[in-house]
Amino acid sequence: MSRRAKAPAYWFEGPVPWHARMLSKVYAAAIGLRMRLFRARLLRRVKVAVPVVVVGNLIAGGSGKTPLAIVLVERLRAAGWNPGVATRGYGRDDAGTPRWVDADTDPALGGDEPVLVAHRTGAKVRADADRAAAARALIGAGCDIVVCDDGLQHYRLRRDIEIEVIDGRRRYGNGRLLPAGPLREPVERGGSVDFRVLNVGDGGTEAGFGEWPMRLLADCALPLPGGRPLPLSVFSGKRVHAVAGIGDPQRFFDTLRAHAIGVVPHAFADHHRYVADDLAFGSDLPVLMTEKDAVKCRGFATGRHFSVPIRAELPEAFWVALLDRLATLKPKA
Structure with a gap:
């Protein structure tokens, strides 16, 4: 009855097939060119009128982004912000059509993760392949901060804070780029983010230097x-x-x-x-x-x-550091 599409075993151990290594070089060249075009301003970045916090990861597959996005929305609201969530809505039908997503939206239309975020938080959620357009729609709906779920590689939307979520068990696999390994971007990209959150699950994994541990609790x-x-x-x-x-x-x-x-x-x-x-x-x-x-x-x-x-739990010091950073971005009343 299992219908799991497994990641290749060589992403984490063992020899990598030659064809995957060759395609990985092509992929590396493509993302390198894209970054050079952004740096040369030949590809335009869009800055919106409110702070943007991006939650993402460097590897393909889940790492705990959605539980973190949910608790982030809750903590921002408790701190006096009115957050909205911008997301692509992976796997939804008619993905090219922007859509407001709420708890009652058909997941086939809104995407499973956006529907879950809307259900858990009650926040405004906008699914759009163009995250910058989604952010503008959220601002038009009254949001004063945008949480971009799984948007680390969506460079068109200029961001104020980047949070990388790392799977504590799998980390970066064999350290290779797709398809030779699980990486969407080189490991070094993690050195430029503002916060690195290590998903330790329900415990048993130790966070390293510069990493904030995130426990996922179920009760x-x-x-x-x-x-x-x-x-x-x-x-x-x-x-x-x-x-x-x-x-x-x-x-x-x-x-x-x-x-x-x-x-x-x-x-x-x-x-x-x-x-x-x-x-x-x-x-x-x-x-x-x-x-x-x-x-x-x-x-x-x-x-x-x-x-x-699942409830994400992070050290209180993480929230103090994040909210202090955001306080410098909040417009004066």
């Missing part, structure tokens, strides 16, 4: 048809079907196992579009899934299906 399960949340401890000592269509499904399975839950794993491709048959596992065990998967399964979910929200 409850939400019935998809609606109803009161259940503590994850309800499932301790029991077997469940665990569904994850994210960049690193193993991290979700490990999170459940850390709660003494017996996991029957079902890994799907990142951004997989579910149909009811995908969850027909042949037994009546409870089905626990990530929030990103849950937004695509609500239409056919039953009382056996649960979403497991």
